[in-house]
Amino acid sequence: MVRSxxxxxxxxxxxxxxxxxxxxxxxxxxxxxxxxxxxxLIATFDFGAGFRLIAIHFKLKNMKKNQ
Structure with missing residues (x-):
């Protein structure tokens, strides 16, 4: 199973x-x-990764929408 x-x-x-x-x-x-x-330090890495993944989600969504 692949997570978004x-x-x-x-x-x-x-x-x-x-x-x-x-x-x-x-x-x-x-x-x-x-x-x-x-x-x-662990919390900082988790926040950074979380916001980065959410940004990637919206970039992918925008790319699919523009195709």
Missing amino acids: PLSSGIINIILGVLFTYFAIQQVKMNDWNFFVYILL
């Missing part, structure tokens, strides 16, 4: 929100530590 870029992008954004939430909770329980930076 839109659904993969939405999943990545949800994961980015989840990792950001975990990082915030970790800072509240403890202080800033290495684990928080790792969580935020």
